[in-house]
Amino acid sequence: MFSNDNLCSLRWDPVSRAVEIIDQTLLPHTLRWCHLDSPAAFCHAISSMQVRGAPLIGITAAFGLAHALAEDASTENLERATAALLATRPTAVNLRWALQLVAGTVRELEPARRAEAALDKALALRGEDIANCARIGEHGLQLLRALQVEGTLNIMTHCNAGWLATIEWGTALAPVYKAFAAGIPVHVWVSETRPRNQGMNLTAWELQRAGVPCTIVADNSCGQLMREGLVDCVMVGSDRTAANGDVCNKVGTYLKALAARANNVPFYVALPKSTIDWSCASGALIPIEERDAAEILTIVGMDAAGEVREVNLAAPGSRALNPAFDITPAQLVSALVTEHGSFAASADGLAHLKMTK
Amino acid sequence: MFSNDNLCSLRWDPVSRAVEIIDQTLLPHTLRWCHLDSPAAFCHAISSMQVRGAPLIGITAAFGLAHALAEDASTENLERATAALLATRPTAVNLRWALQLVAGTVRELEPARRAEAALDKALALRGEDIANCARIGEHGLQLLRALQVEGTLNIMTHCNAGWLATIEWGTALAPVYKAFAAGIPVHVWVSETRPRNQGMNLTAWELQRAGVPCTIVADNSCGQLMREGLVDCVMVGSDRTAANGDVCNKVGTYLKALAARANNVPFYVALPKSTIDWSCASGALIPIEERDAAEILTIVGMDAAGEVREVNLAAPGSRALNPAFDITPAQLVSALVTEHGSFAASADGLAHLKMTK
Numbered sequence: 001m002f003s004n005d006n007l008c009s010l011r012w013d014p015v016s017r018a019v020e021i022i023d024q025t026l027l028p029h030t031l032r033w034c035h036l037d038s039p040a041a042f043c044h045a046i047s048s049m050q051v052r053g054a055p056l057i058g059i060t061a062a063f064g065l066a067h068a069l070a071e072d073a074s075t076e077n078l079e080r081a082t083a084a085l086l087a088t089r090p091t092a093v094n095l096r097w098a099l100q101l102v103a104g105t106v107r108e109l110e111p112a113r114r115a116e117a118a119l120d121k122a123l124a125l126r127g128e129d130i131a132n133c134a135r136i137g138e139h140g141l142q143l144l145r146a147l148q149v150e151g152t153l154n155i156m157t158h159c160n161a162g163w164l165a166t167i168e169w170g171t172a173l174a175p176v177y178k179a180f181a182a183g184i185p186v187h188v189w190v191s192e193t194r195p196r197n198q199g200m201n202l203t204a205w206e207l208q209r210a211g212v213p214c215t216i217v218a219d220n221s222c223g224q225l226m227r228e229g230l231v232d233c234v235m236v237g238s239d240r241t242a243a244n245g246d247v248c249n250k251v252g253t254y255l256k257a258l259a260a261r262a263n264n265v266p267f268y269v270a271l272p273k274s275t276i277d278w279s280c281a282s283g284a285l286i287p288i289e290e291r292d293a294a295e296i297l298t299i300v301g302m303d304a305a306g307e308v309r310e311v312n313l314a315a316p317g318s319r320a321l322n323p324a325f326d327i328t329p330a331q332l333v334s335a336l337v338t339e340h341g342s343f344a345a346s347a348d349g350l351a352h353l354k355m356t357k
Numbered sequence: 358m359f360s361n362d363n364l365c366s367l368r369w370d371p372v373s374r375a376v377e378i379i380d381q382t383l384l385p386h387t388l389r390w391c392h393l394d395s396p397a398a399f400c401h402a403i404s405s406m407q408v409r410g411a412p413l414i415g416i417t418a419a420f421g422l423a424h425a426l427a428e429d430a431s432t433e434n435l436e437r438a439t440a441a442l443l444a445t446r447p448t449a450v451n452l453r454w455a456l457q458l459v460a461g462t463v464r465e466l467e468p469a470r471r472a473e474a475a476l477d478k479a480l481a482l483r484g485e486d487i488a489n490c491a492r493i494g495e496h497g498l499q500l501l502r503a504l505q506v507e508g509t510l511n512i513m514t515h516c517n518a519g520w521l522a523t524i525e526w527g528t529a530l531a532p533v534y535k536a537f538a539a540g541i542p543v544h545v546w547v548s549e550t551r552p553r554n555q556g557m558n559l560t561a562w563e564l565q566r567a568g569v570p571c572t573i574v575a576d577n578s579c580g581q582l583m584r585e586g587l588v589d590c591v592m593v594g595s596d597r598t599a600a601n602g603d604v605c606n607k608v609g610t611y612l613k614a615l616a617a618r619a620n621n622v623p624f625y626v627a628l629p630k631s632t633i634d635w636s637c638a639s640g641a642l643i644p645i646e647e648r649d650a651a652e653i654l655t656i657v658g659m660d661a662a663g664e665v666r667e668v669n670l671a672a673p674g675s676r677a678l679n680p681a682f683d684i685t686p687a688q689l690v691s692a693l694v695t696e697h698g699s700f701a702a703s704a705d706g707l708a709h710l711k712m713t714k
Contacts, residue, residue, distance in 0.1 A: 028672035220609025252577025301668025311658025315385035
């Protein structure tokens with residue numbers, strides 16, 4: 001199903017040697033591919049959130065470093081370009097990881113060979129990410145089949161953990177796409193994911209583009225849908241997972257996990273092994289990023305004339321608090337679905353995962 | 358604190374004999390008082406949701422019927438005006454209740470006395486609603502005091518159950534206003550309440566107008582705030598309560614109740630006795646109103662030029678499902694706070710409430 005570039009967030013053209021990305025800040029209203037043709041363009045793509053999602057950020061940065069070395073392969077420029085890319089989103093773990101891999105690969109080479117080696121590494125990271133997501137999809141598909149649902153399989157998700165957040169497939173959505181490709185009649189409940197509405201803006205858009213049936217719902221209605229038996233399982237991603245299985249993910253994930261437990265709905269978290277923070281003993285140790293109140297008090301939409309506008313929702317002078325993530329305790333997680341298989345969300349389960357290669 | 362008309366949703370001028378209401382469809386961007394000076398204006402105020410909230414709808418209709426009888430007190434017009442007002446929001450229980458009370462009071466009178474008697478009844482209903490809400494506030498205040506919180510008392514609410522939904526005080530917000538008036542340092546977490554945003558549009562606005570400190574949060578963040586110990590209790594209203602204590606309220610209430618239970622936060626439901634449906638044995642029997650998908654897919658806000666606009670949030674062709682209410686099981690409710698005192702949310706507790714006069 002991913003044989004063409006229609007369901008892919010970043011493409012590489014081997015002929016023109018150019019990188020193109022979807023400008024995700026314009027979705028769902030406009031699909032625009034951006035040509036990244038200068039070190040500044042790569043930095044801007046990451047810092048302005050044209051690309052987002054930890055895996056996609058990391059790989060975009062890797063290509064950005066390769067591009068910088070093609071212009072000037074000196075050691076000085078290697079360090080300068082690495083620092084500039086790293087500064088675009090200072091807290092993104094995957095960004096540092098990807099840049100260190102590329103820089104580490106080329107630093108000991110003679111300058112003339114650096115650009116090609118960096119590009120090879122970026123392409124390898126891109127390929128690995130696609131392969132890992134496909135494996136997460138296959139392991140998640142086994143869990144979906146095990147539910148033995150007759151008729152339509154209703155999966156609820158939150159935020160965006162699809163191919164727009166990775167390169168292809170996604171994490172939480174990979175099992176959905178695998179099920180769809182296998183002919184299983186799937187339907188996705190897309191929680192809009194206030195305040196930034198990644199569910200409505202990105203997840204619904206990418207599912208529609210892939211032809212997967214989906215319905216947008218208010219975050220508030222997710223409990224009632226489960227009470228009514230309309231949800232067979234929840235499948236979400238994870239920004240960071242502690243060594244005890246506690247999951248840090250987009251705010252609102254915890255409420256879905258509570259509702260799932262209260263209604264005997266399996267709650268799965270799909271993630272690449274690389275997002276597990278082995279140094280973090282529990283979710284209580286993960287700091288919760290507090291973002292700008294304006295994300296709650298204003299919103300962007302398209303008016304009747306087709307113009308995209310920002311509007312104020314609240315009265316002038318209103319205060320808002322905007323924690324961007326929440327912690328779902330491991331006890332509420334039915335399984336962690338990784339590229340190495342599915343594991344219990346517990347210290348034991350994670351110890352088994354840690355030993356995988 | 359309510360000695361003037363600043364914190365009141367419907368006012369009656371005994372000199373001009375006119376009814377004025379706040380046009381709530383314009384909040385929070387514009388405060389406009391509307392003069393209701395014809396039977397059609399009363400019907401329009403209710404059907405277009407310039408007034409909303411069960412108690413306020415009922416009392417507006419009562420004044421509307423009195424107004425119609427002042428123009429034409431014939432039996433024919435009594436029936437015609439009653440039917441027209443009833444048709445404005447066919448499912449609103451309080452609307453029928455108030456109209457039946459007024460019509461029943463005047464039907465056996467000679468036409469010349471009907472208009473004055475209807476007006477007296479409407480004024481009496483208005484006074485009763487204010488008194489009942491004040492009593493709910495006093496009983497709720499006792500529960501708040503019993504929490505023995507030192508420093509600021511943090512109360513979370515959902516949707517709007519304040520003076521904009523009643524005449525004065527409100528139901529869920531009445532204890533907040535009583536605590537504020539008593540000098541207790543209160544702060545309210547206002548859940549924005551997607552999709553119609555009554556929390557952001559109405560609750561934050563009315564609290565700010567009363568000088569009560571409040572902070573708007575995304576519905577999604579309510580669980581995380583409780584995990585962090587930032588919520589001392591939840592106080593919400595109820596649209597309809599079953600005889601076993603199950604509560605039907607604005608969608609999203611159930612998720613807050615689950616999070617409150619998981620974090621040992623008291624979860625109180627404030628309601629007038631009249632909203633208990635004694636004929637309904639449990640919440641499972643309450644049908645959930647499904648509203649227009651456009652409430653999710655579009656939103657209204659004020660642009661940079663100060664113009665109020667509707668914008669589309671989702672991609673064209675997106676589907677949405679919009680259940681407007683949800684059911685919170687009685688076991689998750691710490692107490693039902695009524696004008697007769699606080700009662701357990703159980704068949705036993707409600708049996709005691711039923712006996713009160």
